[in-house]
Amino acid sequence: MEDHAHVIVAFEDVSYSYRRKPVLTGLNWAVPAGITGLVGPNGAGKSTVLALLVGLREPRSGRITVADTRGGAGGRRVGYLPQRFSLVPSMRVRDTVAYAAWLNGLDRTAAGAAADRALALVDLVDRADAPVRTLSGGLRQRAGIAAAVAHEPEIVVLDEPTVGLDPGQRVRLRRVVERIGETRTVVLATHLVEDVANLCSTVSVLDEGELRFHGPLTELVAGAEVTAAALEEAYERLLGREDR
Amino acid sequence: MIRRIAWPLAPVTALLPAGLVLAVTAGMSVEHFGRRPEWPATSALAHEHLALVGPLVAAIAFHRWATLARPLGLFAAARLGGTGKPEHWANFTRVWAVCAVAYTVGLLPIFARTAADATYGGPAAGSILLGYLGLAFAVAIGQFLAAVAPLPVLTVLVAVLVFLLFQLPQVVLDAFGAVLPVQWHPLAANEHETATALLFRAFALIAIGGAMVLASRLGRSPDRPARTALPALGAVAVLAVFLVVAAVNPATRVTAAADPPRRCQPVEGVEVCVHPAHDADLPDLTATVAALVRAYGRTPAAVAGVHDAASLPPGEVPAGRVVVRLLLDQTTRDTAGEDVSTAMAGFAGCLRGIRVTGDRATYEAGIARAGELARWLRHQAGITLPSEAPYQPPTTGFFAKPPDEIRAWLAANDDNVAQCRYGAEFA
Structure with a gap:
């Protein structure tokens, strides 16, 4: 297990199999405060790791611990935006976010106020009363993020939030994630190196259920300037070298 | 809200x-x-x-x-x-x-x-x-x-x-x-x-x-x-x-209820009883029975009492009496008139005759005559069922006779009517 000063999430020897096929085997992973990017090729096990982290799935063996940085107060400590999610088209944006907060342990009144704060955070206040069906792809993702953070979790887990967005929407969404990362630990699964280069302080590379790299971005690019191109090159090299 | x-x-x-x-x-x-x-x-x-x-x-x-x-x-x-x-x-x-x-x-x-x-x-x-x-x-x-x-x-x-x-x-x-x-x-x-x-x-x-x-x-x-x-x-x-x-x-x-409450009122020698839930029906029911008894000319042997079914213990008919059970909660006052008139005409006796003797031909003819008599009684009592065409008095046969003559016959044959025994003159 790696030693980080402020480990927020720790996977200790975690294994998981799906229909008897091993997906993760003895994974040790320590997520520090800040924004951590989880990258890897399709089928690497990123979504499984996130599902384990948020409790949607349970490890076959090993332990996952989430540090309690605020003394167990409030609702659930993890907020989650899945890669694919459906919304109730007729529901208003504010109600969607408030319902998520209510499900996460806030009472009705607090959930309403929390929804307003979350919508402000993702710049969606002006669409609060709009039905979800009227939102574009980018706005829909922002509404999803608002639902994930409304109950003010310590850790926010975002699974491929920028997939399918146009460049402009992606930039705006990154700003939102950046803002969230200022006060919370964020785990961002993505296959877009650009996202990692622009947002993350730490990166974890997962491939075939194994952690190939975990550490600061500067370490991955071996001291070079952290750019998308440098990251991509380092990433390719890392996976290519390991594959051989 | x-x-x-x-x-x-x-x-x-x-x-x-x-x-x-x-x-x-x-x-x-x-x-x-x-x-x-x-x-x-x-x-x-x-x-x-x-x-x-x-x-x-x-x-x-x-x-x-x-x-x-x-x-x-x-x-x-x-x-x-x-x-x-x-x-x-x-x-x-x-x-x-x-x-x-x-x-x-x-x-x-x-x-x-x-x-x-x-x-x-x-x-x-x-x-x-x-x-x-x-x-x-x-x-x-x-x-x-x-x-x-x-x-x-x-x-x-x-x-x-x-x-x-x-x-x-x-x-x-x-x-x-x-x-x-x-x-x-x-x-x-x-x-x-x-x-x-x-x-x-x-x-x-x-x-x-x-x-x-x-x-x-x-x-x-x-x-x-x-x-x-x-x-x-x-x-x-x-x-x-x-x-x-x-x-x-x-x-x-x-x-x-094993012993349901009832409210009774004798009318023309016939006891009319209803469950208190059907109190409102009692005046119409007694008026209907009275009109039919007057049409008959005397208290008929076939009917000693008219009871709302709800006023009787389940399945019980008072011993020694012929009682008309009316399902007042399911029927109208008109059909109550129909039930009482057919009972007066001996309809129950006809059914009993078939059951006891097995002589279906005789008693089925009796049923037809009881039906005619019931119709005549209703006409005399001024009762017209909603399902019936207006009564047309026959020009020949028994019911072409003057009402008093028919009533005299009924008085003489009261027990026979109750037993569904109609004579040849009825034909």
Whole structure:
């Protein structure tokens, strides 16, 4: 297990199999405060790791611990935006976010106020009363993020939030994630190196259920300037070298 | 308020169901305004109306829960979380509350009318409460089915399935009547639902419905299939247990009063009795009997008394008397006139003759003559049945004779008429 000063999430020897096929085997992973990017090729096990982290799935063996940085107060400590999610088209944006907060342990009144704060955070206040069906792809993702953070979790887990967005929407969404990362630990699964280069302080590379790299971005690019191109090159090299 | 109840869905998702429940309940009550207001029957409407309202409510609950249960929803992680709200209970109580209020408003007119006009008894709390339990049961079914198949498009199918389920007590197995709210048994003025059957049904509805609500929790872990399936299987098992108990040891669901109260008034030598719930019918009934006795010319041997069936112990006919049993809660005053006139004409004697002697030809001819005599008596008494064409006096035969001559014949042959023995002169 790696030693980080402020480990927020720790996977200790975690294994998981799906229909008897091993997906993760003895994974040790320590997520520090800040924004951590989880990258890897399709089928690497990123979504499984996130599902384990948020409790949607349970490890076959090993332990996952989430540090309690605020003394167990409030609702659930993890907020989650899945890669694919459906919304109730007729529901208003504010109600969607408030319902998520209510499900996460806030009472009705607090959930309403929390929804307003979350919508402000993702710049969606002006669409609060709009039905979800009227939102574009980018706005829909922002509404999803608002639902994930409304109950003010310590850790926010975002699974491929920028997939399918146009460049402009992606930039705006990154700003939102950046803002969230200022006060919370964020785990961002993505296959877009650009996202990692622009947002993350730490990166974890997962491939075939194994952690190939975990550490600061500067370490991955071996001291070079952290750019998308440098990251991509380092990433390719890392996976290519390991594959051989 | 409505927004709060419908939350997180739009207010229309509460208003539309409430309107539908109200309309169907009120619509089902309309036909009961044409009947005598009696508390046993009116109280039972609180659960009998669920024949249509139940499927509607189940469909409403199904649609709401299926809408909120998107499998890839944002709420999946929250639903699995330890601090997650009891979402299924919250939605269950909201749907029930909306439907219960609409149901109550829909039932109010018929209950108000019964309160104003019923002359005997009072509301049966057990029957009424069972209606609201049945409503909760319908919500539980809808929510349970939505957890099993969260597809709002199936809403109509759910309504049809629950409609068919609620038909079971009358078409398949009587045991279903012990565990379902709708009984399909119209209650007479002297009848009531037994406490044992009501309690058993209430307990069954609570247990089965409760198991279904627990099983309707969403977002169960895909890694714990047993934990996911067990509550659903539990709900089915609870239903099966209650069905078996009801089939093996069925409780009497409805019972009639052993010694019902009655109000009697002698008229022209005939005792006319009604159950106090039918007090309002007594003046018309005595007038009808008096007119028919006068038409007959004397107190007929065939009829010593005319009793409202609700005023008699179940299956009992006072010894040594010929009693006309009138189902006043199901018939009109006109048909009471028909029953009394055919009884005076010896119709019961004809049926008894066939039964005792087996001489079908003779007594069937007697039935035809009794029918003619009854028709003549009604005409003389000024009674015209709604289903009958106006009476045309015959120009030949026995009934062409002057009324006094016919009455003289009846006086001489009173016992023969009562025994369905009509002479050749009648032909």
